[in-house]
Amino acid sequence: MSDGMLFSMDTPPTEARFQNRLWVADLLDLTGAALVGWGAVRAAEWVSTAGLLGFAMGAAWLLLSCVGGLTGLTPGRHALGLKLERAEGKAPGLGAGLLRALTAPVELVLQVVLQRRPLDEQLRVHASVIPGGFRGWARSLALPVVGWLLLAGAVWSIVTPTRQEMLQYLDRTLTGWHCCHGTREVTWQCRTSLSRAVRNASGGDTEVAEFVRNECPVAAARLGP
Numbered sequence: 001m002s003d004g005m006l007f008s009m010d011t012p013p014t015e016a017r018f019q020n021r022l023w024v025a026d027l028l029d030l031t032g033a034a035l036v037g038w039g040a041v042r043a044a045e046w047v048s049t050a051g052l053l054g055f056a057m058g059a060a061w062l063l064l065s066c067v068g069g070l071t072g073l074t075p076g077r078h079a080l081g082l083k084l085e086r087a088e089g090k091a092p093g094l095g096a097g098l099l100r101a102l103t104a105p106v107e108l109v110l111q112v113v114l115q116r117r118p119l120d121e122q123l124r125v126h127a128s129v130i131p132g133g134f135r136g137w138a139r140s141l142a143l144p145v146v147g148w149l150l151l152a153g154a155v156w157s158i159v160t161p162t163r164q165e166m167l168q169y170l171d172r173t174l175t176g177w178h179c180c181h182g183t184r185e186v187t188w189q190c191r192t193s194l195s196r197a198v199r200n201a202s203g204g205d206t207e208v209a210e211f212v213r214n215e216c217p218v219a220a221a222r223l224g225p
Helices: 003-010 019-043 050-071 075-079 094-114 118-123 133-139 142-159 163-172 174-181 188-202 206-215 217-223
Strands: 082-085 126-129
Touching: 019 050, 019 075, 019 082, 019 094, 019 126, 019 142, 050 094, 050 142, 075 082, 075 142, 094 118, 163 174, 163 188, 163 206, 174 188, 174 217, 188 206, 188 217, 206 217
Parallel strands: none
Antiparallel strands: 082 126
């Protein structure tokens, strides 16, 4: 066997070296974008219809893909110590980022079946390690941190009741009545609903403030005189 054949067998092509880590990074980014879209709908107090959720999640994924195309980095890639680049070491660019918004979800399935990334090959992009070791990773931390903060805010919006959910629970359910009067063990739903009621009342929401004063002694005590 020649040295050339041995080298070709032992050394995978550049496009395949980190494809498994990139698969995990893409899955993290896609999941994160879906959560950010969902959280944005809840934070805006919109009715969470399937169409609106799909639009918001798609918009978040498209924006993340554009950022990933322009910089090569996304929160998921950065967490795995990777960046996306062209053969010459440059960031993929806005066009490739937009196209990858369409191809990356498909390639999550294709890679499992084919054990390669044919769509990234067509776009002529591949994953590489963030240069500079830990210092290089730390220097490129600013942009991913923004993404992780958005994700944290989205998760908080998802697990925190909206105004409508808070009023529905406290004003129209038996468990909500017990929550307002402190006659049962405090649950997560009770605790977060009371906190939301107090925040809204303190922020000038007259409807919630009237409800708290008249119907919810536990929240009224927190609100003060």
